[in-house]
Amino acid sequence: MIRKIGACLILSISLVCLLAPPQVRAQLVLGQYEEEAPFRTWNTFPPALASSVGRGGTCFTLASDNSASLTNPALLLLLPRWTVIVNGSVDYASFFKYSLVNTGVLGSDGNLSQSLYALDYSGVSLHLGRWAFALTVSINELYNRPTAVAAYSYEETVLYSLSLTQQGVLRNFNLSAAHGFNDWLSAGLGINFSPGNLEREMVEQWAQTGISITDQKTRDLKEFYLNGGLLINLKDRVRLAVVFRTPSSRQSKNHSLLEYAAPAGPTDIQIEASSEDTVHQPLILGLGASCKLLPNLWAALDLSYYNWSRYSVDYFGENLERDFTDVLKVGAGIELQSSFQIFGQRLDAPLRLGLVYDPQPMRAPRSSYASFTIGGGIAWRNFRLDVGVLVGREFGSGNDLAARKISASLAFQL
Amino acid sequence: MLNSKHMISGKKNGDGYLVRKPSVRPRFSCRPFYARGLFLLAIFVLLSAAFLPGPQTTGTKEIVSVAKTPCLENKLRDLGLDLVADWEGKIFIVAGPEDLAALERAKIRFAVETSKFAPFAQTTPAQAGGGINGAYHSYRELEADMLALQQKYPGLAKVFDLGDSLEKRNIYALKISANVAFDEDETEVLFLGCHHAREWISVEVPFLFGKYLLENYATDPEAKRLVDRSEVWIVPLVNPDGLEYTIHVYRYWRKNRRDNKDGTYGIDLNRNYGYKWGVSNNGSSPDPGSEIYRGPQAFSEPETRAIRDFFLKKNFQGMISYHSFAQAIMYPWGYTADIPDKESVLRDIAARMEELIREVNGRAYSFGPAGQTLYLTNGDTVDWTFGTSAIPSYTIELPPIDELGGGFFNSEADIQSIFEENLPAMLYFVDRFIQDYSPQGANFRQDFPERRFDKSRRIR
Numbered sequence: 001m002i003r004k005i006g007a008c009l010i011l012s013i014s015l016v017c018l019l020a021p022p023q024v025r026a027q028l029v030l031g032q033y034e035e036e037a038p039f040r041t042w043n044t045f046p047p048a049l050a051s052s053v054g055r056g057g058t059c060f061t062l063a064s065d066n067s068a069s070l071t072n073p074a075l076l077l078l079l080p081r082w083t084v085i086v087n088g089s090v091d092y093a094s095f096f097k098y099s100l101v102n103t104g105v106l107g108s109d110g111n112l113s114q115s116l117y118a119l120d121y122s123g124v125s126l127h128l129g130r131w132a133f134a135l136t137v138s139i140n141e142l143y144n145r146p147t148a149v150a151a152y153s154y155e156e157t158v159l160y161s162l163s164l165t166q167q168g169v170l171r172n173f174n175l176s177a178a179h180g181f182n183d184w185l186s187a188g189l190g191i192n193f194s195p196g197n198l199e200r201e202m203v204e205q206w207a208q209t210g211i212s213i214t215d216q217k218t219r220d221l222k223e224f225y226l227n228g229g230l231l232i233n234l235k236d237r238v239r240l241a242v243v244f245r246t247p248s249s250r251q252s253k254n255h256s257l258l259e260y261a262a263p264a265g266p267t268d269i270q271i272e273a274s275s276e277d278t279v280h281q282p283l284i285l286g287l288g289a290s291c292k293l294l295p296n297l298w299a300a301l302d303l304s305y306y307n308w309s310r311y312s313v314d315y316f317g318e319n320l321e322r323d324f325t326d327v328l329k330v331g332a333g334i335e336l337q338s339s340f341q342i343f344g345q346r347l348d349a350p351l352r353l354g355l356v357y358d359p360q361p362m363r364a365p366r367s368s369y370a371s372f373t374i375g376g377g378i379a380w381r382n383f384r385l386d387v388g389v390l391v392g393r394e395f396g397s398g399n400d401l402a403a404r405k406i407s408a409s410l411a412f413q414l
Numbered sequence: 415m416l417n418s419k420h421m422i423s424g425k426k427n428g429d430g431y432l433v434r435k436p437s438v439r440p441r442f443s444c445r446p447f448y449a450r451g452l453f454l455l456a457i458f459v460l461l462s463a464a465f466l467p468g469p470q471t472t473g474t475k476e477i478v479s480v481a482k483t484p485c486l487e488n489k490l491r492d493l494g495l496d497l498v499a500d501w502e503g504k505i506f507i508v509a510g511p512e513d514l515a516a517l518e519r520a521k522i523r524f525a526v527e528t529s530k531f532a533p534f535a536q537t538t539p540a541q542a543g544g545g546i547n548g549a550y551h552s553y554r555e556l557e558a559d560m561l562a563l564q565q566k567y568p569g570l571a572k573v574f575d576l577g578d579s580l581e582k583r584n585i586y587a588l589k590i591s592a593n594v595a596f597d598e599d600e601t602e603v604l605f606l607g608c609h610h611a612r613e614w615i616s617v618e619v620p621f622l623f624g625k626y627l628l629e630n631y632a633t634d635p636e637a638k639r640l641v642d643r644s645e646v647w648i649v650p651l652v653n654p655d656g657l658e659y660t661i662h663v664y665r666y667w668r669k670n671r672r673d674n675k676d677g678t679y680g681i682d683l684n685r686n687y688g689y690k691w692g693v694s695n696n697g698s699s700p701d702p703g704s705e706i707y708r709g710p711q712a713f714s715e716p717e718t719r720a721i722r723d724f725f726l727k728k729n730f731q732g733m734i735s736y737h738s739f740a741q742a743i744m745y746p747w748g749y750t751a752d753i754p755d756k757e758s759v760l761r762d763i764a765a766r767m768e769e770l771i772r773e774v775n776g777r778a779y780s781f782g783p784a785g786q787t788l789y790l791t792n793g794d795t796v797d798w799t800f801g802t803s804a805i806p807s808y809t810i811e812l813p814p815i816d817e818l819g820g821g822f823f824n825s826e827a828d829i830q831s832i833f834e835e836n837l838p839a840m841l842y843f844v845d846r847f848i849q850d851y852s853p854q855g856a857n858f859r860q861d862f863p864e865r866r867f868d869k870s871r872r873i874r
Binding site: 099100102103104105107109202204209211213215217254256258260262264265267269270271272273275315316317318 | 545546547548549550552554555659663664665666667669671677678679680814817818819820821823824825826
């Protein structure tokens with residue numbers, strides 16, 4: 001009974017937190033206009049929870065939790081009967097060029113950096129014989145940027161100020177089912193609905209004249225897509241997987257308000273527009289392989305192909321040029337299962353290491369993240385706590401950008 | 415909610431723009447919930463205010479100002495005018511059409527200042543789906559509209575690609591003439607717009623002029639005559655990259671999008687032409703961070719080279735480059751306060767254009783040599799076309815007159831009215847060169863030094 005209450009509590013809290021406004025900020029953008037670029041990396045699939053972060057983001061063939069529903073639902077069949085999990089992440093990224101920062105209006109001599117926190121995943125899964133099901137809520141993408149404020153003062157009086165804020169989130173609701181055809185072949189399919197929003201505001205003020213310019217842009221996003229995968233399990237020593245995420249048309253209701261106010265004029269000019277546009281998200285294909293090298297040691301490799309060359313953005317009726325190319329993201333990692341006794345209790349403690357090569361889709365400048373990951377966990381009775389850390393560096397843009405992520409998850413498994 | 419905020423410290427340089435400073439420090443702060451509440455409340459109040467009815471207008475009367483001198487003051491009283499205020503060396507008068515006529519008869523110069531006393535301006539938002547910048551053109555919208563004119567009026571309109579901008583956008587010219595496919599021996603007049611990205615109205619006025627000529631060709635004998643007897647060239651968007659930046663990133667961007675490789679961007683295209691380029695640091699700047707940065711050399715930018723090459727292949731008789739804001743008609747020189755030889759011809763044309771503009775709705779434009787009227791500029795379009803080709807060349811600064819009137823903003827509702835008030839002057843400008851044109855180009859050129867270019871280098 002206590003266990004059921006505990007599971008319900010975790011699920012309820014996590015759902016409430018996920019539906020609340022996200023508590024996060026920041027992202028790298030190498031181009032000038034890509035305000036729709038998601039936080040830290042364009043390649044947000046597969047979403048990485050604590051356990052997979054630690055082993056280089058690999059999650060096509062190894063599953064510690066039900067986040068497999070977002071990538072390869074077939075893995076749900078490897079989980080216990082019930083799994084309830086909540087995951088939180090702290091992200092850090094450095095930026096150089098985004099919006100009007102370092103593109104001609106506001107200048108900084110160094111990178112801007114930002115830390116953020118998000119409760120980014122919660123899910124429940126049920127494994128019944130040859131069938132498994134999962135319902136999850138997650139944050140797929142964030143669009144936040146560091147808030148930039150510039151001011152010109154004279155004798156402690158602010159004569160001019162300019163501020164830029166941008167924030168946004170794309171949540172995801174996933175319902176997945178998996179079926180095992182036999183001991184070595186299983187398949188899974190997930191249905192995804194992703195609502196979200198993006199808000200950007202720029203305010204410029206001249207104190208002496210009272211003139212102000214306000215530029216507000218908002219987007220309401222909505223998207224449906226499918227994900228799925230096949231898992232081949234060879235004598236429980238080698239696993240192979242094929243996964244996909246369908247291309248999708250992300251609907252975007254956009255609104256723009258540009259206002260010039262000069263109260264002494266008096267002048268108040270507003271230019272307002274709205275539109276319904278589409279962002280064509282690319283097909284993503286993945287191949288995964290893992291091998292049990294020792295009875296307690298797994299090694300895994302994930303390859304994710306992003307068809308970014310088909311990415312296209314319509315914005316207020318115009319197609320915005322995005323010179324993107326297809327990329328192949330590589331994740332590799334190992335997981336060592338260990339256990340120990342403390343106060344007479346047996347605790348399992350996996351250790352994980354990994355590497356990630358994450359090329360970004362822009363043709364110019366070519367840019368990639370290379371990251372090292374480490375993680376661990378501890379499992380006691382039905383509870384499980386995992387932590388994963390990613391430390392990355394960007395190459396190609398010349399701006400020496402950094403990316404870090406710390407992710408932690410708490411799961412209840414029955 | 416944890417909110418990470420970055421402070422970018424900056425100061426204004428001599429040109430009034432932010433300069434870079436290395437101190438960028440993250441600062442963490444909590445955004446209190448009540449701040450959102452206040453923000454929403456402020457929005458509500460603003461929206462409520464916007465829906466309140468404005469004060470009554472003053473009918474057809476205008477508020478005009480006259481420089482205050484004892485002599486003029488007496489003259490005004492003699493005319494029986496309604497003097498309402500005496501402020502900052504000006505006398506303000508509420509004047510009806512008859513009063514304005516009386517002022518003109520008395521040869522008293524005045525400026526229309528009604529906009530400064532206008533009721534709270536309410537503007538109607540653009541229709542949904544009208545593009546991110548409302549009724550103004552984006553690059554793509556302009557391209558589509560120019561090509562649509564060419565398609566609709568195949569015998570009268572033809573679109574030319576003069577070259578690419580830095581970011582590989584086309585710089586388009588619209589040629590309007592009867593038998594447009596042929597290069598006939600007719601007077602050629604050039605209208606340019608949007609050297610400066612934020613001056614959105616300067617795209618609209620020359621474009622609407624072309625549209626007007628085409629749409630009225632079949633029904634308006636005057637429009638037909640002008641199109642039949644001239645070749646009107648319109649380049650409404652010289653700086654497409656800058657325009658797109660103002661739409662998507664920062665509304666007040668002025669220059670093109672050159673990466674100066676020192677952390678600054680942009681070269682002022684209207685300081686990048688080759689006549690007296692960089693002759694002083696007063697009318698342009700060698701500082702890449704300046705808003706009036708002239709570039710590393712004359713014609714360093716593909717946008718100005720496109721205009722130069724196009725201009726040199728043609729035989730233009732007159733040129734107007736549209737800008738905003740100031741309500742001024744300016745002719746050479748910009749690089750010096752000195753006036754050119756034969757200034758009287760330039761002044762006569764400017765005066766007539768000013769008169770025609772004012773007749774539409776009473777809005778006054780000042781006019782005179784650029785270096786005396788606003789400020790010194792070197793490397794600008796008008797000095798180059800006049801200095802190298804000796805053709806009457808004008809910069810017209812469109813409304814409003816000052817920042818309190820909107821600065822580089824014009825409401826969408828004002829686009830048409832600003833065009834309409836400039837239309838008679840544009841028609842006159844074309845007609846003037848039709849009247850003076852002869853195949854040898856003799857008449858008008860007598861007033862100016864010998865030209866350097868001939869028709870053999872025309873583009874087709």
